[in-house]
Amino acid sequence: MRILLLEDEPEMASALSAALEARDAVVDHVSMLADAEEAARSLPYDVILLDRQVPDGDGLSIVPRLRAAGVGTPVIVLTARGELEDRIGGLDTGADDYLVKPFAMEELLARLRAIMRRPGDVRSEVVSFGRLSYDFGCHDVLIDGERCELPRRELLVFEALARRIGRTVPRHALEEAVYGFADDIQSNTLDAHVSRLRRKLASLESGLEIHPVRGIGYLMRRTS
Amino acid sequence: MRILLLEDEPEMASALSAALEARDAVVDHVSMLADAEEAARSLPYDVILLDRQVPDGDGLSIVPRLRAAGVGTPVIVLTARGELEDRIGGLDTGADDYLVKPFAMEELLARLRAIMRRPGDVRSEVVSFGRLSYDFGCHDVLIDGERCELPRRELLVFEALARRIGRTVPRHALEEAVYGFADDIQSNTLDAHVSRLRRKLASLESGLEIHPVRGIGYLMRRTS
DNA sequence: GTCGCCGCAATGTTCCCGCAATCCGCCCAA
DNA sequence: TTGGGCGGATTGCGGGAACATTGCGGCGAC
Numbered sequence: 001m002r003i004l005l006l007e008d009e010p011e012m013a014s015a016l017s018a019a020l021e022a023r024d025a026v027v028d029h030v031s032m033l034a035d036a037e038e039a040a041r042s043l044p045y046d047v048i049l050l051d052r053q054v055p056d057g058d059g060l061s062i063v064p065r066l067r068a069a070g071v072g073t074p075v076i077v078l079t080a081r082g083e084l085e086d087r088i089g090g091l092d093t094g095a096d097d098y099l100v101k102p103f104a105m106e107e108l109l110a111r112l113r114a115i116m117r118r119p120g121d122v123r124s125e126v127v128s129f130g131r132l133s134y135d136f137g138c139h140d141v142l143i144d145g146e147r148c149e150l151p152r153r154e155l156l157v158f159e160a161l162a163r164r165i166g167r168t169v170p171r172h173a174l175e176e177a178v179y180g181f182a183d184d185i186q187s188n189t190l191d192a193h194v195s196r197l198r199r200k201l202a203s204l205e206s207g208l209e210i211h212p213v214r215g216i217g218y219l220m221r222r223t224s
Numbered sequence: 225m226r227i228l229l230l231e232d233e234p235e236m237a238s239a240l241s242a243a244l245e246a247r248d249a250v251v252d253h254v255s256m257l258a259d260a261e262e263a264a265r266s267l268p269y270d271v272i273l274l275d276r277q278v279p280d281g282d283g284l285s286i287v288p289r290l291r292a293a294g295v296g297t298p299v300i301v302l303t304a305r306g307e308l309e310d311r312i313g314g315l316d317t318g319a320d321d322y323l324v325k326p327f328a329m330e331e332l333l334a335r336l337r338a339i340m341r342r343p344g345d346v347r348s349e350v351v352s353f354g355r356l357s358y359d360f361g362c363h364d365v366l367i368d369g370e371r372c373e374l375p376r377r378e379l380l381v382f383e384a385l386a387r388r389i390g391r392t393v394p395r396h397a398l399e400e401a402v403y404g405f406a407d408d409i410q411s412n413t414l415d416a417h418v419s420r421l422r423r424k425l426a427s428l429e430s431g432l433e434i435h436p437v438r439g440i441g442y443l444m445r446r447t448s
Numbered sequence: 449g450t451c452g453c454c455g456c457a458a459t460g461t462t463c464c465c466g467c468a469a470t471c472c473g474c475c476c477a478a
Numbered sequence: 479t480t481g482g483g484c485g486g487a488t489t490g491c492g493g494g495a496a497c498a499t500t501g502c503g504g505c506g507a508c
Binding site: 152 | 452453456463
Binding site: 084087088091092094095096097104106107110111113114117118136137164166167168169170213214215216217219 | 298308311315318319320321328330331334338364371375
């Protein structure tokens with residue numbers, strides 16, 4: 001496991017490094033924000049551990065920049081700033097977990113294991129695909145920053161496809177996302193919504209297109 | 225967002241439900257272990273919230289059973305048992321996060337958002353053979369990360385062979401995988417699919433090849 | 449009332465599938 | 479050695495299944 005550690009207190013840093021390396025992790029330790037951001041951008045770490053108080057700013061500040069740059073590496077914040085609003089702010093800035101110092105090393109290791117059990121990278125609350133961006137939080141579709149209204153069903157289809165952009169979304173998963181479990185749907189209503197959504201994405205020149213995957217479902221990807 | 229809530233204290237349960245539903249979540253509330261396990265097995269929730277102390281046991285105990293059954297839904301534990309070893313044990317049992325009561329509702333919501341930023345709720349099974357990888361969940365074949373389209377029948381053949389890579393798959397097992405049990409197939413249709421698949425694997429330089437095993441079936445292995 | 453979304457169904461379109469004809473390579477026996 | 483038989487390989491084609499598109503009636507929101 002490759003770990004990037006941003007921590008400016010030498011004692012804390014060496015203690016963490018030692019404990020992690022004892023668990024067969026490879027730790028890259030940096031003390032400055034800028035170094036951390038550059039390392040995270042250029043190397044594929046499995047997880048990033050961030051201290052908030054570092055000499056050149058708030059460690060948390062690199063998270064949105066990394067997410068915007070497409071770096072989805074999980075982030076765990078380690079900090080003495082443990083007030084409720086700090087924790088909430090940290091998580092909503094894009095961190096995956098938030099541990100308040102002092103913490104038990106065993107708990108950090110357990111939380112690392114929990115994060116490593118999950119496959120794939122984290123996705124930011126707001127995703128951008130070329131001219132189009134989507135905010136999963138407030139369900140807003142923006143094209144060139146302009147809000148674009150979508151009917152409810154089409155929005156649900158879009159959201160389900162956007163969550164797994166570039167990968168096939170099985171038909172039953174789409175039906176589940178658009179209707180509930182109980183809701184039984186007949187006919188080709190789902191296809192109709194997909195069709196209308198597809199046309200809108202095209203006419204808005206959103207840079208996204210929806211492809212059918214015969215016998216399986218649908219897939220959305222950037223226009224090639 | 226669909227949430228399964230296991231909580232036996234009525235006050236806590238209704239407070240949680242109300243707060244979550246105010247955020248547009250759909251909450252299924254159960255008070256017993258057995259109900260929670262059955263619901264989690266049969267319905268695809270986005271996240272499961274578990275209380276540990278419920279009348280018929282420890283809420284955590286269903287997590288390993290769900291994981292073993294292939295249910296990968298994220299789990300957040302909400303409990304009064306907040307000792308260090310409880311937290312570590314909870315995380316290592318398969319929980320994704322662990323919140324100790326009393327907690328601030330806002331923090332739970334933030335941790336929910338953090339978990340929902342992740343791409344899939346279900347751990348999809350992905351296998352890699354050199355340049356090629358296959359995702360059994362969404363049925364995507366990737367070569368060097370690039371999605372490669374396969375017709376449904378060929379995909380089913382590939383899937384059956386990939387499950388037993390390096391070992392012979394008998395003809396009847398392939399037929400069963402590609403068609404149902406009932407479906408009766410005549411002629412050499414299966415061979416035709418194998419042939420087309422083989423050609424594609426070769427022309428894509430996937431690093432995989434399909435060999436016939438005379439009188440038995442077929443076998444897929446890495447190119448030697 | 450009116451506007452717009454939804455579910456549904458009819459119709460058009462595309463592409464896959466099953467089939468079969470033919471070819472190839474291996475093995476065996478005369 | 480050679481011809482025949484057998485199991486598999488390959489490929490073109492017609493039918494049909496899956497998907498696309500669009501119009502309509504209904505109902506709910508405002």
